[in-house]
Amino acid sequence: MIHSRITGTGSYLPGAPVGNAVLISTRGIDSSDDWIVERSGIRFRHFAPAGIAASDLALQACQRALEAAGRQPNEVDLIVLATSTPDFIFPSTATILQDKLGITNGCPAFDVQAVCSGFLYALATADKFIRSGSHRCALVVGAEIFSRILDWQDRGTSVLFGDGAGALVLEASDRPGIRATALHADGRHRDILAVAGHVCGGQPVGDPFVRMDGPAVFKFAVKVLAEVAEEVIAAAGMTPAQLDWLIPHQANIRIMQATAKKLRLPAEKCIVTVDRHGNTSAASVPLALDEAVRSGKVGAGETALLEGVGGGFTWGAALITL
Numbered sequence: 001m002i003h004s005r006i007t008g009t010g011s012y013l014p015g016a017p018v019g020n021a022v023l024i025s026t027r028g029i030d031s032s033d034d035w036i037v038e039r040s041g042i043r044f045r046h047f048a049p050a051g052i053a054a055s056d057l058a059l060q061a062c063q064r065a066l067e068a069a070g071r072q073p074n075e076v077d078l079i080v081l082a083t084s085t086p087d088f089i090f091p092s093t094a095t096i097l098q099d100k101l102g103i104t105n106g107c108p109a110f111d112v113q114a115v116c117s118g119f120l121y122a123l124a125t126a127d128k129f130i131r132s133g134s135h136r137c138a139l140v141v142g143a144e145i146f147s148r149i150l151d152w153q154d155r156g157t158s159v160l161f162g163d164g165a166g167a168l169v170l171e172a173s174d175r176p177g178i179r180a181t182a183l184h185a186d187g188r189h190r191d192i193l194a195v196a197g198h199v200c201g202g203q204p205v206g207d208p209f210v211r212m213d214g215p216a217v218f219k220f221a222v223k224v225l226a227e228v229a230e231e232v233i234a235a236a237g238m239t240p241a242q243l244d245w246l247i248p249h250q251a252n253i254r255i256m257q258a259t260a261k262k263l264r265l266p267a268e269k270c271i272v273t274v275d276r277h278g279n280t281s282a283a284s285v286p287l288a289l290d291e292a293v294r295s296g297k298v299g300a301g302e303t304a305l306l307e308g309v310g311g312g313f314t315w316g317a318a319l320i321t322l
């Protein structure tokens, strides 16, 4: 039986960390450090400079992941990249990344769009490719530049998001790595978190910025994240007590704490980067995973639950053994 297994992780954050006080004063946002920390847990985030695209952040993260896996770019035979802030409408950011990595072997490369749960969608997709036997070495990437779609005067969103990328190398193995995945969507809730604009006749039509009904998203997220966590744990034939780590989408510390509590996991088992990264959408889970691996906190043989929820609405989880 073919399994898929993570053989390397990498991540990249652009520029210097920007603290709440600096963000508020430079952008003229009607908010406070106290409010942001208390309501979201966020203290810092990173912003990509002008001229840098999602594929540039992805490139750095992928080079680090490939190095950790001991793989050369042309050994990659599949690229699945999650983003809601692509370089262009088309071509896909995945094909731009493929070119920047110097991959000329003709492997398939495509984007998936599931906003903040995009990385879970990408990981579940790559896992199925590998377990089918059709592919053996995938790059799975989350890369975002949300700062480009923020209305700085909208304090309900502008203080929450940041830019970054995370990646992992997923390879065929005879030992289980990705033990179970679960994906869901419910388009009836698409309006509570959206960038509802589009381009027509060369002009932006509608609202080109992120808009969110924060409390509605909060309630929805707490509910579905607990459900999908239980679903994927059961699918792997495990119990919450057997988890070594919870590595959730990093949107709000209170949502993460609520999920940990529902699973009866102590807070120390939850990997937290939202305080230093903000919400990096599809990049948040692989960024948190890479940071946890590189710091030595999460090690080989340990089991982690990855999960995310985002616009659409979409949500998903993966139960992995490293």
Ligand code: UT7
Pocket (backbone or CB within 6 Å): 030, 031, 032, 035, 036, 039, 040, 116, 155, 156, 159, 213, 214, 215, 216, 217, 218, 221, 251, 252, 255, 279, 281, 309, 310, 311
């Ligand atoms: O990544 C995809 C998933 N996204 C999420 O999971 C985000 C989910 N939502 C949240 O994390 C929280 O709802 C927020 C952090 C966005 C907001 O926290 P909240 O506790 O739900 O606050 P709220 O929106 O209910 O607003 C409470 C008050 C309001 O004032 P009034 O009406 O009580 O006077 C807001 O106008 O806080 C006000 N407020 C702010 N005040 C200072 C809203 N944003 C800010 C702000 N600074 N940035």
